[in-house]
Amino acid sequence: MDVVDARIERILRAAGDAPSVLNTQPWQVAVTGTTLTLRADRSRRLRHNDPQGREMFISCGAFLFNARVAARRESLTAVVTVLPDPDDDLLVAEVALEPGDDPNADELELSVAIGHRVTSRVPFDDQPLLTDVLVAIQRAADAEGASLHTVQPSDPSHAEVIGLVRRAEAIAAEDMAARDEEAAWTTSWPGRDDGIPERLLGRAxxxxxxxxxxxxxxxxxxxxxxxxxxAVLTTAGDSPREWIAAGQALEHALLVAATYFVRASFATTVLENPTTRHDLRQALSLSAFPQMLMRLGNVPTPERSPRRTLGAATT
Structure with a gap:
């Protein structure tokens, strides 16, 4: 490979470290010269747990943000056009990689954080995060056009949110198709490069x-x-464009969190059910739309979920 191709390879590897729903990695990328074409991979969408593709697009948005950050590490600027073709609903973005200035310290720190960001499903330290850390994480989400609302244990709505999570899970447990779909992505076999290995699910x-x-x-x-x-990530609207923005905001927030050794785990079942998603919005008096619910805390770095090879995700 020439120098430009080597840079693109590193960018794509970093982008592929993005979080995705059940580690489905629902993206495909085509490379033409120095242009990346990012598409959502419908074959990897959770048809029963994510029928609208909302979490699929959020996952692709996280991939897109990582690509932007990794490009800066290579002294390139990613010029992004989101949803460039109204007649192609799976075409998430086109990314033109153009020569740019050398990265500054903040950009380098974010690029390094890609390798440290890990989802954790084990108990965290039993204490809320420091205010200045939360503010930094919230500002990261704000920078991408989303908002991050925190719910502390002392908040009256905290117990109601947890109750909605449990109610959504009870409803989902009765849907055998959804259960089978979850099982398909949480089952391990030797050499598997997607899904969540059983050993990383944590205990109930x-x-x-x-x-x-x-x-x-x-x-x-x-x-x-x-x-x-x-923390609840919200956007003003609720269309694929906002879902992609939510994914970028989510990953920006998670990378900043990683610089403070803060991990996240996600409780998305409550958002996969339209009724409990609506009830969560009401419980928190949100004028915007909730796109992600997570818990944030400190915990030693856990093992990373597997990732597909570069060739498997590119066309």
Whole structure:
């Protein structure tokens, strides 16, 4: 490969470290010269748990943000056009990589954080995050056109949010098609490069007030923290364009969090059900649309979920 191709390869590898729903990695990228064409991969969409493709587009938005950050590390500027073709609903973005200035210290720090950002499904330290850390994380989401609302254990709405999470999970447990779909992405076999390995699912919480997603494949129970910070990512609208923006905002926030050694885990079942998603919006008096619910806290760096090879994600 020539120098430009080597840069693009590094950018794509970093972009592929983005979080995605159940580690489905629902993206495909075509490379033409120095232009990347990012498409959502419908074959990797969760048809029962994500029928509108909302979480698929959020995942692609996270990939897109990583590509932007990784480009700056290579002294390139990513000129992004989101949803460039109204007649092609799977064409997420076109990214033209143009020569740019050398990265500044903040850009380098974010690019390094890509390799440290890991989803954690184990108990966190039993304490809320410091205010200045939360402010930095919130500003990262703001920079991408979204907002991050925090819910502390002392907030009256905290218990209501947890109750909605448990209610959504109870409803989902009755949907055998959705359960089978989750099982397909949380089952391990040698050499698998997607999905969440069973060993990384963590144990189910033994306390009902734990803000943790319960997976049917989890083995055993464990007492989780009671005082971690909950955060809800919102956008003003609720269309694919906003979902892609939410993905970029999510990853920006998670990378900043990683610079403070803060990890996240996601409780998305409550947002996969239209009724409980609406009820969550009401419970928190949100004028905007909730796109992601997560808990944030400190924990030693866990093992990373597998990733597809570069060739498997590019065309």
């Amino acid at each position: 919480p033994s306390n009902d007030d734990a803000p943790v997603r319960r997976y049917h494949a989890s083995r055993g129970r464990e007492l989780f923290e009671r005082h971690s910070t909950l």
